[in-house]
Amino acid sequence: xxxxxxxxxxxxxxxxxxxxxxxxxxxxxxxxxxxxxxxxxxxxxxxxxxxxxxxxxxxxxxxxxxxxxxxxxxxxxxxxxxxxxxxxxxxxxxxxxxxxxxxxxxxx
Numbered sequence: 001x002x003x004x005x006x007x008x009x010x011x012x013x014x015x016x017x018x019x020x021x022x023x024x025x026x027x028x029x030x031x032x033x034x035x036x037x038x039x040x041x042x043x044x045x046x047x048x049x050x051x052x053x054x055x056x057x058x059x060x061x062x063x064x065x066x067x068x069x070x071x072x073x074x075x076x077x078x079x080x081x082x083x084x085x086x087x088x089x090x091x092x093x094x095x096x097x098x099x100x101x102x103x104x105x106x107x108x
Contacts, residue, residue, distance in 0.1 A: 023097035030090035037083025041076045048072035 055065035
């Protein structure tokens with residue numbers, strides 16, 4: 001995917017093209033990514049609970065299940081952090097979209 005982060009650019013232009021940034025499209029992009037991050041966090045958390053349950057039910061392989069549980073829990077935390085990051089990016093894009101809308105000069 002060729003999405004470009006350009007929050008540090010002064011002219012709000014895409015890096016490859018010389019077109020203005022579509023802040024509404026960028027906001028939707030970050031919202032979609034935020035939802036994917038949340039979904040990943042929930043899925044990994046559910047898998048961690050599943051492995052915790054398996055560790056109790058299968059004492060012979062409990063160590064293996066415990067390791068899988070801990071990895072899934074770490075993935076859940078990472079996905080949650082990613083969702084939080086994308087939420088912040090979405091808010092930035094929304095703020096830029098709002099600021100862009102106020103740049104029109106109405107003389108009459």
